Amino acid sequence: MDAFEELAEYGQIDTQGYELFVARTLRAARSRGYPPPDGAGRWRIEHAQDVVQELFVTKGSALTLSLLEATSLDSLERLVTTIVQNFLADSAKSTEVGKLRSRLEGLMASDERFVEVGKDRWALADGPTDASSHDFTALARTARGVRGVRLNLPLNTGGPTSRPNVEALLAVAHAVIGHADGAVRGQELTRAVAARFGLLPQHSVPLPGPEETATAIEAPGPGPADTVVGxxxxxxxxxxxxxxxxxxxxxxxxxxxxxxxxxxxxxxxxxxxxxxxxxxxxxxxxxxxxxxxxxxxxxxxxxxxxxxxxxxxxxxxxxxxxxxxxxxxxxxx
Structure with missing residues (x-):
């Protein structure tokens, strides 16, 4: 009995339906670059199970009602995928990285050096727009190579971002995208920027090797370096x-x-x-x-x-x- 037959038989989510949710959650979390819970190095099945349990509690009976609209296993799988992706996106917005992403993307949207590609990728206006093949480790190492910029913490929770912080965030984002040779997912870009400024748990950030620490990346920006450093x-x-x-x-x-x-x-x-x-x-x-x-x-x-x-x-x-x-x-x- 598959997940659709199970739903049709019992009128609710059971073993197969639960496993479908876990599998689609794990796939979506990994493919879309959501940071693993508690700074873990990689999404594991137990993390996905925790997310699914939270989803079930949050959505309640409304979740079952929406699933009953499915007419086949394929349509049920598509429906579950959409539900999971929306839930992960909503959950991410409430995290510190999620808040930083909203801030960073707002800044890039108003800066002519950056362009949004599709719904969730960013590229340089004068660079390639094909999807970058660089993973988070490579992006984070590039970010850590940007020197001479500093973020004044804590970031304000309301109102405009200070000019030094705008320049610092965009300098690192510009360098990361420029070295990625293509468009970078907003979530991965934000995590790399957050890693550069020490906003991620230390054990979740790849350390630079000797070849990276010896090479500094010039931080681009509208003014000289001492505009940011002071x-x-x-x-x-x-x-x-x-x-x-x-x-x-x-x-x-x-x-x-x-x-x-x-x-x-x-x-x-x-x-x-x-x-x-x-x-x-x-x-x-x-x-x-x-x-x-x-x-x-x-x-x-x-x-x-x-x-x-x-x-x-x-x-x-x-x-x-x-x-x-x-x-x-x-x-x-």
């Missing part, structure tokens, strides 16, 4: 670093061994090294080759001043002390 790049970058990242960089500046750095951070050696690597990657991505040396020099000064204050006053550990240290450092110059 004259206080080190101060802004200092604010973006976590407490542990600042302490790790302070240890590196003092040329402490990995074991001693681990003791300072209260972490294992691998974790401490990973924190330091993450901090260095943030610095690399936030600067261009031309300004890297001067920004790093100023950043180290800020961190060492902050680290001295943090050691003497345990209550001064984040935003307030960071602002104070940055102001003192500027007044010293």
């Amino acid at each position: 004259h206080s790049a080190a101060g802004d970058l200092f604010q973006e670093l976590t407490i542990e990242e600042r302490r790790a960089l302070a240890c590196a500046a003092d040329e402490l061994t990995a074991s001693k750095m681990a003791d300072v951070l209260g972490r294992g050696r691998r974790q401490a090294t990973a924190i330091l690597d993450r901090a260095r990657e943030k610095v690399r991505l936030a600067t261009t080759d031309e300004e890297h040396g001067s920004v790093v020099s100023e950043l180290v000064t800020l961190i060492m001043l902050w680290n001295g204050k943090a050691s003497s006053d345990s209550s001064s550990t984040d935003g307030e002390s960071a602002t104070t240290v940055a102001a003192e450092a500027r007044s010293d110059r």
